Amino acid sequence: EVQLVESGGGLIQPGGSLRLSCAASGFTVSSNFMSWVRQAPGKGLEWVSVIYSGGSTYYADSVKGRFTISRDNSKNTLYLQMDSLRAEDTAVYYCTSLYGDFVFDHWGQGTLVTVSS
């Protein structure tokens, strides 16, 4: 059974940095496409970033240059490094696996990031 468990969320001041982690079990992160999707409080879903099995990465325009997606194959873990955080980055961040034309098939339970002074 595929399981994705996020951690690392919390309260951070504007301009600060935070690293989210997503520990996977039941499948191999490095062999799959992985993504982060976020949801601001009371709002809809917003795609953030993807890392392909070959290592290529892509980002939403709203986070490009500030966020970095990566993985540690030895730990079977996905990461999202978030720098220069803004109030509008406040959201629940979900780790997801995907295939084909961005079919998000497995989701973690999410971790809440609050950017506030």
Place this chain on the structure above:
Amino acid sequence: SYELTQPLSVSVALGQTARITCGGNKIGNKNVHWYQQKPGQAPVLVIYRDNNRPSGIPERFSGSNSGNTATLTISRAQAGDESDYYCQVWDGSTHVIFGGGTKLTVL
């Protein structure tokens, strides 16, 4: 940039058929995926590539896509179907787009 438009809310009587639309320019030329999200929970894939159900999703859930509108249809609606529903497409390059979401109420 590409946009997807969903109604904010849809209501359906218990046991009847609910239809949730997702509008986009020539969306019929794209593959549309649908997700169900209950309060406090992560989204769950219910339809992929317009009209395919993942294992474990009831046959009551179906989808269609043509022209400028994709539709998620829920037959014989149950109280447990009350959720937010999101449509989603990939633009074929570097962008993933979600609709704004529709709150389904079962009366």
